[in-house]
Amino acid sequence: MDxxxxxxxxxxxxxxxxxxxxxxxxxxxxxxxxxxxxxxxxLLNTAYYMKKNNVSVLRGGAFKPxxxxxxxxxLELEGVKYLKEASEITGLPVVTEVMDPRDVESIYPYIDxxxxxxxxxxxxxxxxxxxxxxKPVLLKRGLAATxxxxxxxxxxxxxxxxxxxxxxxxxxxxxxxxxxxxxxxxAIPLTKELSKLxxxxxxxxxxxxxxxxxxxxxxxxxxxxxxxxxxxxxxxxKALSDGEQSLDFEDFQKLMNKLKEVEGCFRDMR
Ligand code: PEP
Ligand code: MN
Numbered sequence: 001m002d003x004x005x006x007x008x009x010x011x012x013x014x015x016x017x018x019x020x021x022x023x024x025x026x027x028x029x030x031x032x033x034x035x036x037x038x039x040x041x042x043l044l045n046t047a048y049y050m051k052k053n054n055v056s057v058l059r060g061g062a063f064k065p066x067x068x069x070x071x072x073x074x075l076e077l078e079g080v081k082y083l084k085e086a087s088e089i090t091g092l093p094v095v096t097e098v099m100d101p102r103d104v105e106s107i108y109p110y111i112d113x114x115x116x117x118x119x120x121x122x123x124x125x126x127x128x129x130x131x132x133x134x135k136p137v138l139l140k141r142g143l144a145a146t147x148x149x150x151x152x153x154x155x156x157x158x159x160x161x162x163x164x165x166x167x168x169x170x171x172x173x174x175x176x177x178x179x180x181x182x183x184x185x186x187a188i189p190l191t192k193e194l195s196k197l198x199x200x201x202x203x204x205x206x207x208x209x210x211x212x213x214x215x216x217x218x219x220x221x222x223x224x225x226x227x228x229x230x231x232x233x234x235x236x237x238k239a240l241s242d243g244e245q246s247l248d249f250e251d252f253q254k255l256m257n258k259l260k261e262v263e264g265c266f267r268d269m270r
Contacts, residue, residue: 001148005158006165006195014196016136016164019093019112021056023166024198026265029227031095031138031200032252033059035242036072037079045234047086049249053256057113058083058092059229063099064241066117072240077106084090084110095138101129108133118143118170118205121153131160138229140168140202147187151195167191167199168229169220171206180208180245183216188223204231204245213247214255218262222267230255 001007006014015024016263018042023029032087037043037060044208047058062079064072075082080096087094093112098104099120107114113136120126121142130137154165169188171181183206191199217228231246233239239246247255 001151001194003151003162003195004157006140006151006154006197008194008196010200012196014163014165014195014198016166018057018095018136018166019087020091021093023200024226026267028221028225028259028266028270029056029200030227030256030259031055031057031059031227032232034061034233034239035066035072035204035231035246036061036073036240037082038240040082040085041243042234043079043082043086044089046232047092049252050232051090051092051238053253055092056227058086058090058094059115059231060086060094060096061241062096063103065097065099065117066241080107080110087112090114098126099123101125104129104133108135111135113138113166116140121145122149124156127156128160131157131162133162135163136166137162138166138168139202140170141172141184141187143181144173147194150187151191152196154195165197166226167195167197168202169199169206169225170202170229180213181206183207183219185219185223188220188225194223198226200227200229201225202229204229204242208245210236210245210247210251211252213245214258217255217259221263221266222269224266224269
């Protein structure tokens with residue numbers, strides 16, 4: 001591959017700072033929060049709980065790329081403002097998805113990291129726009145992106161001057177349809193072989209199934225992931241989006257406890 005800005009020419013790995021959180025320094029960091037910000041109270045409740053459970057970055061979607069135009073589309077800028085408030089109260093850095101290059105400027109003051117979602121992984125004007133910013137970017141693998149597609153998308157961002165990029169393996173479309181996507185665990189060590197960038201895994205979108213979040217998080221950890229992104233909702237069965245792949249607070253706490261138990265065993269894989 002012809003990578004210049006994100007390649008792994010030397011042994012130096014990229015360490016990405018998101019507010020006070022450091023990604024890629026050997027710790028396993030957890031990004032968590034609701035798929036969509038549904039309201040102020042719901043977000044703040046979740047944020048308190050995330051803080052109490054040692055989450056490193058609070059996530060929450062405000063501009064939602066829904067498959068159907070009739071599904072809840074997100075609270076847009078109002079939601080992003082709630083995210084800022086949650087960040088100020090808890091001290092947690094926050095990440096939200098941006099879908100349109102024209103929204104980058106308006107979202108910028110409220111967040112610590114831009115997320116480029118799977119459906120926009122090859123939205124080249126968007127990649128270039130976040131590449132011009134001085135805030136880090138979480139780049140999710142496209143629904144049907146090869147490893148080359150994925151890394152060249154990151155290169156598009158870096159070419160513009162911003163190499164503070166964290167990759168995210170979130171599953172790809174295969175013939176296997178019981179799960180929403182198929183998690184490509186090999187993408188973790190492989191992207192690390194080819195590039196200097198850290199990578200986290202998203203077993204919520206990767207599987208679409210709540211029961212698979214814990215085992216897939218552990219698989220990612222063992223494969224050398226620098227962290228995970230988990231969807232959490234106060235009442236998943238009532239969620240306006242992705243409830244079936246969200247953990248409730250109790251199950252999320254179990255996941256965090258399990259990670260605490262085993263995280264250290266895989267430190268040398270990262
Ligand atoms: C998300 O993380 O909110 C999301 C929509 O994920 P993806 O882009 O991976 O589908
Ligand atoms: Mn979601």
